[in-house]
Amino acid sequence: MEISLNVKGMTCxxxxxxxxxxxxxxxxxxxxxxxxSSGKVNVTYDQAKTSTDDMRQAVEDQGYDVVA
Amino acid sequence: MEISLNVKGMTCxxxxxxxxxxxxxxxxxxxxxxxxSSGKVNVTYDQAKTSTDDMRQAVEDQGYDVVA
Numbered sequence: 001m002e003i004s005l006n007v008k009g010m011t012c013x014x015x016x017x018x019x020x021x022x023x024x025x026x027x028x029x030x031x032x033x034x035x036x037s038s039g040k041v042n043v044t045y046d047q048a049k050t051s052t053d054d055m056r057q058a059v060e061d062q063g064y065d066v067v068a
Numbered sequence: 069m070e071i072s073l074n075v076k077g078m079t080c081x082x083x084x085x086x087x088x089x090x091x092x093x094x095x096x097x098x099x100x101x102x103x104x105s106s107g108k109v110n111v112t113y114d115q116a117k118t119s120t121d122d123m124r125q126a127v128e129d130q131g132y133d134v135v136a
């Protein structure tokens with residue numbers, strides 16, 4: 001399963017690393033790709049183990065917003 | 069002794085922390101204040117122990133430029 005999240009507020013490589021790291025830590029997430037300029041974050045995951053709500057929470061915990 | 073460096077490229081709190089941390093690690097630096105919006109970094113230091121060249125190097129090692 002793959003999803004594309006729109007994340008707001010990432011400005012630099014550190015931000016990118018924070019978001020990537022937080023998502024990769026979720027059980028069931030197998031790959032994360034962040035495009036800094038667009039704010040697009042592609043996540044490959046196992047639906048049985050994690051949810052988009054978990055992802056949103058993980059991103060928000062790092063101080064960024066997930067927009068619709 | 070106090071100096072104000074103009075640092076280019078800091079975009080977020082992580083950048084601020086990187087620059088602050090690198091400067092604070094220098095022997096002789098007693099205080100560092102970063103203003104993110106202006107890029108101004110005020111450093112209080114002991115001239116006998118460190119130099120502006122050391123500071124410039126420390127900031128550049130973190131991936132930011134010190135401008136005149």
